[in-house]
Amino acid sequence: MLERVELAMPTLPTGTLLKTVAAPNQALSSLCAEVDPKDSNILQLAADLITTMHANKGCVGLAANQVGRAVRVFALDVSNHPKTTKSHGLFVLINPEIVSSSRNEKSREGCLSVPDFTGDVKRATQLTITGYLPGSDSQITIETQGFEAKAIGHEIDHLNGYLFLDRVAGAHAIFPRKRYL
Numbered sequence: 181m182l183e184r185v186e187l188a189m190p191t192l193p194t195g196t197l198l199k200t201v202a203a204p205n206q207a208l209s210s211l212c213a214e215v216d217p218k219d220s221n222i223l224q225l226a227a228d229l230i231t232t233m234h235a236n237k238g239c240v241g242l243a244a245n246q247v248g249r250a251v252r253v254f255a256l257d258v259s260n261h262p263k264t265t266k267s268h269g270l271f272v273l274i275n276p277e278i279v280s281s282s283r284n285e286k287s288r289e290g291c292l293s294v295p296d297f298t299g300d301v302k303r304a305t306q307l308t309i310t311g312y313l314p315g316s317d318s319q320i321t322i323e324t325q326g327f328e329a330k331a332i333g334h335e336i337d338h339l340n341g342y343l344f345l346d347r348v349a350g351a352h353a354i355f356p357r358k359r360y361l
C-alpha cells in the first residue's frame with residue numbers, strides 16, 4: 181500500500197536543464213547556505229532542479245549543490261519508486277531541518293554525483309523534517325517513513341556537504357555500479 185500525501189506546491193516558472201557536477205567537486209563538499217524561499221531566483225532554481233531531476237532516468241532526488249549551487253534547496257519525487265511506502269509526491273523543499281529521525285536501516289544507494297559506485301548506507305526510516313515550499317514563508321512539517329525518509333536523508337546530507345561515500349562503514353561497503361537505478 182502506497183500512502184500519498186500531497187503538498188501545496190506552487191506553479192513554478194519553466195525549468196531549464198542544468199549541468200550536474202560529479203565528485204570530487206567543491207560545491208558537493210560545501211555546507212550550503214539558507215535562502216529566502218520567496219526569492220524569484222530560488223523559484224527558478226526549484227523549477228530547474230525538477231527539470232534536471234526528471235531528465236536523469238531513475239533519479240528520485242536532486243540537491244542544489246549537485247548543480248553547483250551551494251544553497252539549501254532540494255527536489256524529490258519517490259512516487260514511482262517500487263520501494264516507496266509513503267510519498268509526498270513531487271516537491272522542492274527549502275531550508276530543511278531534521279526534527280527527529282529513528283529506525284536506522286541499511287540499504288544500497290547510489291547518487292547522480294557518484295556515477296561509478298553504489299554503497300551500503302544506514303539511514304533513518306522514520307523521519308520528521310521542517311522546511312519551506314518555494315514561494316512560501318510558512319514552515320511546513322513532513323513526516324515520512326521508509327524509502328522516502330532515506331531519500332530525504334540523502335538529500336539533506338548533500339546540503340551539509342556529505343555524500344553517501346562519507347556514510348558507508350568502509351571500503352567493503354562500496355560497489356562498482358552496473359547500471360543507474
Ligand SMILES: [Zn+2]
Pocket residue numbers: 290291292293334338
Ligand atoms: Zn545524491
